[in-house]
Amino acid sequence: SQKIEQNSEALNIQEGKTATLTCNYTNYSPAYLQWYRQDPGRGPVFLLLIRENEKEKRKERLKVTFDTTLKQSLFHITASQPADSATYLCALYTGGFKTIFGAGTRLFVKA
Amino acid sequence: DGGITQSPKYLFRKEGQNVTLSCEQNLNHDAMYWYRQDPGQGLRLIYYSQIVNDFQKGDIAEGYSVSREKKESFPLTVTSAQKNPTAFYLCASSIEGQDYNEQFFGPGTRLTVL
Numbered sequence: 001s002q003k004i005e006q007n008s009e010a011l012n013i014q015e016g017k018t019a020t021l022t023c024n025y026t027n028y029s030p031a032y033l034q035w036y037r038q039d040p041g042r043g044p045v046f047l048l049l050i051r052e053n054e055k056e057k058r059k060e061r062l063k064v065t066f067d068t069t070l071k072q073s074l075f076h077i078t079a080s081q082p083a084d085s086a087t088y089l090c091a092l093y094t095g096g097f098k099t100i101f102g103a104g105t106r107l108f109v110k111a
Numbered sequence: 112d113g114g115i116t117q118s119p120k121y122l123f124r125k126e127g128q129n130v131t132l133s134c135e136q137n138l139n140h141d142a143m144y145w146y147r148q149d150p151g152q153g154l155r156l157i158y159y160s161q162i163v164n165d166f167q168k169g170d171i172a173e174g175y176s177v178s179r180e181k182k183e184s185f186p187l188t189v190t191s192a193q194k195n196p197t198a199f200y201l202c203a204s205s206i207e208g209q210d211y212n213e214q215f216f217g218p219g220t221r222l223t224v225l
Contacts, residue, residue: 004153008151031210032210036214042218042219043201044201046214049213089153091214093211097212100153101146
């Protein structure tokens with residue numbers, strides 16, 4: 001079955017540094033990979049997606065890469081701020097109204 | 112403002128009781144979903160509905176039931192048959208015809224069984 005793995009350990013970084021989160025998947029060749037942000041006690045919010053034919057996608061301070069050979073996506077937040085502290089979820093749309101979500105990686109940005 | 116609302120935010124239930132979680136959206140989306148979130152796990156799909164009066168089981172439908180009588184509403188009932196119902200429940204919707212199925216989520220309901 002399809003599986004998504006994200007680093008379960010929290011990532012702690014200093015304000016101003018770049019945060020890099022990893023998403024690995026198996027047993028699937030997705031056409032799209034999505035990233036969501038989830039704050040404690042809230043629902044996830046869609047951030048951006050990357051298509052299989054795109055190597056890199058940028059949106060303001062966010063950058064996502066997609067390596068279909070390695071079956072991996074990297075999510076970068078540059079010039080990180082304390083307000084970026086949240087859990088970030090990776091997701092794959094598998095078709096037929098079904099999306100697989102990773103468990104997420106918790107990011108803490110210290111001032 | 113358009114969006115998805117869920118109520119209540121917190122819900123406590125005694126074992127053996129059924130309980131219904133509300134989900135309403137004014138985004139005019141056709142598809143709606145219910146997910147369950149447990150610590151350390153990804154969101155798991157309980158039920159989804161593509162259109163009014165139609166719904167399909169997801170990966171963990173046992174012990175749950177839904178209805179879709181109106182486009183705006185997709186309530187979830189957690190029955191006494193659900194063995195471990197304590198969790199964070201998320202309702203979502205998506206735009207029909209979008210090839211990557213971006214999900215719009217509500218704020219969630221935290222259910223605790225006492």
